[in-house]
Amino acid sequence: MSIRLESVSMVSMGESIINDVSLAVERGTMNVLLGPTLAGKTTLMRLMAGLDKPTSGRILDDGNDVTGVSVRERSVAMVYQEFVNYPSFTVYENIAAPLRRAKRLSAPQIDAKVRARAQMMHIDHLLHRLPSELSGGQQQRVALARALVKEAPLLLLDEPLVNLDYKLREELRSEIREIFRRGSTTVVYATTEPQEALLFGGNTIVLDAGRVLQCGPALEIYDRPATIRASQVFSDPPINLIRAVIGPQGCRLSPSVAFPLARHMRALPQGDYRVGVRADHIGLAGHAEYGRLIPAKVELAEINGSETYIHAGHGDFQMIAVLQGVHKFGLGDEINLYLDPRRLFVFDSAGNLVAAPGENAGGTGAH
Amino acid sequence: MALIEFENVAHSYLRSPARMEDYALRPMNLAWQDGGAYALLGASGSGKTTLLNIISGLLRPSAGRVRFDGRDVTDSSTVQRNIAQVFQFPVIYDTMTVFDNLAFPLRNRGVAAADVRSRVSEVAEMLDLTDHLRWRASGLAADEKQKVSLGRGLVRSDVSAILFDEPLTVIDPNLKWRLRRKLKEIHKRYNTTLIYVTHDQSEALTFADRVVVIHEGSVLQQGTPQELFETPIDRFVGYFIGSPGMNFLPCRLSGDGAEVVGQFVPLAATLLAKATQTTGLEIGIRPEAIGLSSSGSGLAVEIGDVEHLGTRNIATCRLGEHEIKVVVPPEQPILSERGILKFNPAMTRLYADGRLVG
Numbered sequence: 001m002s003i004r005l006e007s008v009s010m011v012s013m014g015e016s017i018i019n020d021v022s023l024a025v026e027r028g029t030m031n032v033l034l035g036p037t038l039a040g041k042t043t044l045m046r047l048m049a050g051l052d053k054p055t056s057g058r059i060l061d062d063g064n065d066v067t068g069v070s071v072r073e074r075s076v077a078m079v080y081q082e083f084v085n086y087p088s089f090t091v092y093e094n095i096a097a098p099l100r101r102a103k104r105l106s107a108p109q110i111d112a113k114v115r116a117r118a119q120m121m122h123i124d125h126l127l128h129r130l131p132s133e134l135s136g137g138q139q140q141r142v143a144l145a146r147a148l149v150k151e152a153p154l155l156l157l158d159e160p161l162v163n164l165d166y167k168l169r170e171e172l173r174s175e176i177r178e179i180f181r182r183g184s185t186t187v188v189y190a191t192t193e194p195q196e197a198l199l200f201g202g203n204t205i206v207l208d209a210g211r212v213l214q215c216g217p218a219l220e221i222y223d224r225p226a227t228i229r230a231s232q233v234f235s236d237p238p239i240n241l242i243r244a245v246i247g248p249q250g251c252r253l254s255p256s257v258a259f260p261l262a263r264h265m266r267a268l269p270q271g272d273y274r275v276g277v278r279a280d281h282i283g284l285a286g287h288a289e290y291g292r293l294i295p296a297k298v299e300l301a302e303i304n305g306s307e308t309y310i311h312a313g314h315g316d317f318q319m320i321a322v323l324q325g326v327h328k329f330g331l332g333d334e335i336n337l338y339l340d341p342r343r344l345f346v347f348d349s350a351g352n353l354v355a356a357p358g359e360n361a362g363g364t365g366a367h
Numbered sequence: 368m369a370l371i372e373f374e375n376v377a378h379s380y381l382r383s384p385a386r387m388e389d390y391a392l393r394p395m396n397l398a399w400q401d402g403g404a405y406a407l408l409g410a411s412g413s414g415k416t417t418l419l420n421i422i423s424g425l426l427r428p429s430a431g432r433v434r435f436d437g438r439d440v441t442d443s444s445t446v447q448r449n450i451a452q453v454f455q456f457p458v459i460y461d462t463m464t465v466f467d468n469l470a471f472p473l474r475n476r477g478v479a480a481a482d483v484r485s486r487v488s489e490v491a492e493m494l495d496l497t498d499h500l501r502w503r504a505s506g507l508a509a510d511e512k513q514k515v516s517l518g519r520g521l522v523r524s525d526v527s528a529i530l531f532d533e534p535l536t537v538i539d540p541n542l543k544w545r546l547r548r549k550l551k552e553i554h555k556r557y558n559t560t561l562i563y564v565t566h567d568q569s570e571a572l573t574f575a576d577r578v579v580v581i582h583e584g585s586v587l588q589q590g591t592p593q594e595l596f597e598t599p600i601d602r603f604v605g606y607f608i609g610s611p612g613m614n615f616l617p618c619r620l621s622g623d624g625a626e627v628v629g630q631f632v633p634l635a636a637t638l639l640a641k642a643t644q645t646t647g648l649e650i651g652i653r654p655e656a657i658g659l660s661s662s663g664s665g666l667a668v669e670i671g672d673v674e675h676l677g678t679r680n681i682a683t684c685r686l687g688e689h690e691i692k693v694v695v696p697p698e699q700p701i702l703s704e705r706g707i708l709k710f711n712p713a714m715t716r717l718y719a720d721g722r723l724v725g
Contacts (some may be wrong), residue, residue: 037539165410165566166610174674198675219675236677246689279695280678300548303572303592305610306655306694307678311544322678324655324694326572326596326609331551 001062001075001153001186002027003048008057010043010210017043018054025155025188026060030180030202032218034189035233040210041190045156048188049076077152081159083139085131085146091118092127094142098150120179137168144172148179157189161196166305173199178297184202194236198222201267206230223358228274237279237309237320244275246345251275251341254315256259259292262341264355273354274347279309281343284335291338294319301329310336369435369527369560370669371399371422376431378417384429391417394430398527402558404551406575410566414584416532419564423530424448435527453520455533457512457658461505465496468504468674470517476523490518493549510538514560521553528560535570547573568608572596580604595654597714602721605651611681611692614657615649615718625650625717628687630666632710638717641725649718654681654692656714659699665707675703684708 002026003025010018018040025048033041046052053068060066060207066074078097085094095117097147099110118124121141131139140160147155157176161169177200180187189200197204197218204221206213213230214221225231231239245252246269252258285291296312296319303309308323312335321337329335346355378392387393390426392414399405399422409415420426421433422684424445433441440448451472459468462534469487478486490498494514499507504515513534520529531550551574554561565571571578574590579589588600599605605613618625620642624633632650642648659670659682668684668691675697682701684691693708 166568167607167612170610193674198677201675219540224675278678300544300551301573302544302547302569304569306596306653311548324679325653326592328591328593331555 003154003186003188004037004060004063005044005047006058006060007053008047008059010040010047010052011055017210018047021057021210021212023205023212023215025186025203027186028184029072029186030200031186031188032197032200032202032204033207034186034192034194034197034204035190035207036192038209039207039233041207042158043210044207045078045158045190046225048154049078049156050064050074054184061260075150075152076154076156077147078156079140079143079147079158079160081162082162083131083136083143085139085142087131089130090127091123091131091142093135094131095149096146098146102150113139113149116190117149120148121145121175135168137164137172140164140168140172144176151185153186155185155187157187159190159192162192176200178256182201194222194234206233209231218253224353225276225345226353228276228347231276231345231347231353235278237304237322239276239278239345240282240319241274241276241347242317242319246270246273251344253294254317257314257339258319262344264342264357265344265346268346268355272349274349274351276345276347277339279320279322282319282339284323285323287340288296291340294337294339296337298329298331298333298335300331301327310327310337312336369473370401370437371528371560372434372437373397373421374432374434376421376428378421378426378428378430390584392421392428395586397579397589398600399560399562404554404561404574404576405563406571406578407564407581408566408568408571408578409564409581410634413581415566416580418581419532422528422562423450423452449525451520451523451526451529453517453529453531453534455536457516457537459504459510459512459515459519461503463504464498464500465491465502465504465507465515466500467666469496469500469522472519472523472632476592484525486522490522493517493521502691510542513537517546517550524557524559525583528562531642533564533565533567534563550574560617568610572608580607582607598716598723600638600653600723602649602651602718605718609653611654611718613638613651613653615651615690616686616689618648618650620645620648624643628689629665630686632666632715633712634715634717635712638715638725642717642719643724644719647720648724649721650710651716651718652691652710653714654694656711657691657693658705658711659684659693659695659701660709661703661706663707663709665709668706668708670704670706682706694705 003020005023008021035041047054050069058065058067095114096110099105118127121144123141161172201218204218205215208229214226222234225234242253246268250260251257294314296314299311299313301308301310303326308327310321312319343357348354375394377390378395379390381389384390421428424443432439467553469490470483473483491500531690563574578592578595580587582603588604618627623700624631656657668686671683671685674681680695680697682693682695684693
C-alpha cells in the first residue's frame with residue numbers, strides 16, 4: 001500500500017499539531033519518522049491509520065481518498081510504545097486474535113501462522129503463558145508478532161522499543177531490521193533516535209513541531225542536514241553548534257581558537273555563521289595534522305552503552321566529545337580536545353546549511 | 368553518613384524457603400563505604416529493589432544482619448536509620464509551595480528557621496529551582512516536580528545515606544544529563560553516601576563511582592565502571608555491560624596463544640600463566656578492542672552485516688559458526704566481504720566455564 005498526504009493539517013483544542021504536511025510513503029518501503037518528543041509523530045501515524053480525521057488536507061491510499069475512513073475498514077496494523085496485549089489471553093491467543101476476528105482462515109492455517117510468527121520473534125517457547133508472566137521485551141515481541149501476523153499492507157510502529165532497556169533494544173532492532181528487509185510490507189516507524197533511522201535506512205522523514213523539515217535516504221540527510229534544526233534532530237549525542245566568524249584570516253570560534261578555512265569552506269563570504277560538528281569529530285587525540293586544540297573543562301562524563309560522552313566547556317561554549325569505551329573523568333578536569341575543521345557543517349544566520357564536509361569549495365548546501 | 372554493611376543477608380518472600388531458587392536475595396556479604404556514590408544495577412526481577420528495601424529498613428531480611436557504622440540496625444525503621452529516599456515518581460505536597468516542600472523534611476526534625484532558609488536556598492540553587500520557590504507545586508511540570516522530589520531527598524545534611532530508586536524515569540531525555548551532572552556535583556560537594564538503583568546500564572555507569580551488578584538474587588560484580596567494562600567477571604556481566612556486549616569465542620591453548628576455529632590468536636604470557644584448566648576456555652573481547660583491516664596477519668573472517676550508527680559502525684563478522692561484532696570508525700570504508708581482525712592484547716580476556724581467568 002502507498003500513502004500520500006496532501007497539505008495535511010491538524011488542529012486540536014486551538015493548537016496546531018500538524019502543520020501543512022505533504023509526504024509520500026511508497027509501497028513496500030521502510031520509512032522512518034524521526035522527530036523529538038511532541039514533534040507530531042503519533043498524530044501523523046494516527047492520521048495515516050485513519051484513527052483521526054485531519055482538520056484540512058487529504059490522505060490518499062493507493063490513490064484513493066481515505067480521509068476520515070475508519071481504521072476498521074482499512075488494512076492497517078499498529079504497534080505502540082506501551083506493550084498492548086490482551087491480559088487474559090495467552091501469548092498464543094494474543095497473536096491469533098486478529099486472524100480469529102477476520103474469520104477467513106481455518107484453524108490449522110491460523111495455527112501455522114501463529115507458530116511461524118512466534119518463532120520469528122523468539123517467543124515460541126512462551127505460547128502458553130499470560131502477558132503478565134513475561135518481561136517487557138517479551139511482551140513487546142508478542143505485540144509485534146500480533147501486528148505482523150495480520151500481514152497488513154501497512155504497518156505503523158510508534159516508538160516500539162522506547163520502553164525497553166538497551167540490551168533488549170539492541171536485539172529487537174536487529175530483528176526488526178531483518179524482518180523488514182525480507183518483507184514486502186509498507187512500514188512507517190516513528191522514533192526519537194537518529195541511530196534507529198540510520199540503522200533501518202530507507203526513507204527518513206524529519207519532523208519537528210508539526211512540520212516536515214527534510215525527507216530523503218537516512219545517510220543523505222545525516223551527511224547533509226538542510227538546516228540547524230534538522231542537524232539537531234538528527235544527532236545523538238547532540239551536534240555541537242558554535243558561533244563562528246569567517247574573516248580574512250580564516251575561521252574564529254573564540255579568542256583563542258582560530259584556524260585557516262578547510263577546503264569546503266573557502267568559497268563562503270566573510271561574516272557570522274554557526275558551525276556544527278558531530279561529537280565523534282571532537283576527540284582527545286589530534287585528528288592528524290588537521291586537529292585544532294580547544295582547552296576545555298569537563299562537566300560530566302556520560303556513559304552510553306559502550307561510549308563515553310564528555311560534556312565540556314570552553315569559555316562560553318559547550319561541547320560534547322565521544323570516545324569509544326568506558327573512561328573516567330572527574331567534574332572540572334582540564335582536558336585538551338581536538339576538532340577537525342574538515343568535519344564542520346556551516347550554517348548561515350538563517351540556520352540554513354551553506355557548506356558540508358566532503359564537499360568541494362562552493363557547495364550551496366540546501367537542496 | 369555511615370558505612371553500611373551486610374552480614375550474610377538473605378531474603379525470601381516465602382514462609383519456609385527450601386531451595387536457593389526460593390530466595391529473592393541469596394546470602395551475601397557487602398559493604399557500602401561511607402561517602403561512596405554507588406549504583407545498584409539489575410534487570411527487573413533481579414532482586415535490586417529487595418536489596419534497597421533492606422538497606423532502607425522497609426523490609427526485614429529473613430536472614431543476616433545489617434549494620435550502620437558497626438551498629439546493628441536490622442530491626443530499626445527507616446526513620447531510625449536516618450535514610451532519605453527519592454522514588455521513581457514525585458512524592459511532594461501539591462498544595463504547598465516549592466519552598467515549603469523543600470523545607471518539610473527539615474521542619475519535621477525541628478531545624479531552626481534560619482538554617483531551613485539557608486539550606487533550602489542552597490538546594491534550590493543547585494537544582495535551578497530558585498525562581499520557582501514561591502510557586503505552588505501543583506503548577507509545576509512533571510520533571511520540575513521530580514526535581515522538587517530530588518531536592519527533598521537532598522535537603523538534609525545529617526542523613527546516613529540517600530537512596531534513589533530510578534529517579535530519572537519521568538525526566539525528559541534532554542534534561543537527564545543535566546540532572547545526572549547535578550547529582551555528581553552534589554556528591555562531590557557533600558560526600559554523602561548515595562545509592563542509586565536502576566535497570567539502565569548507561570545511567571548506572573554515568574552516575575556511580577562503583578557499580579554493583581545484581582542478577583538472579585546474587586551480586587555478580589562490584590567495581591568501577593571501567594572495571595566492569597574492561598574486566599567483566601563472567602559472561603553475564605560481559606554481555607550486560609556495553610552495547611553490543613563482549614564477544615566470546617571458544618578456544619584451545621596452543622603455544623604462546625590460543626587456537627580459535629583453526630586460527631591462531633596470540634595471548635599475553637601473564638594471561639596464559641593464569642589458565643589452570645584446558646577445557647571450557649573462551650576468549651572474551653570487546654567490539655571496541657578489535658581492529659578490522661583488509662590485509663596483514665590476524666584472524667581471517669567473513670564480513671556480514673554492517674550497521675551504520677552515526678558515531679560508529681558495527682560490523683558483524685563470521686568465523687566458522689561464531690559471530691564477532693566489531694566497532695569500525697564511520698570514516699573507514701568496508702569494501703570487501705573478507706577481513707582480518709586484530710585483537711588489542713591489553714583488552715583480550717580469557718574465561719574458563721564462563722568465569723574470568725584474567
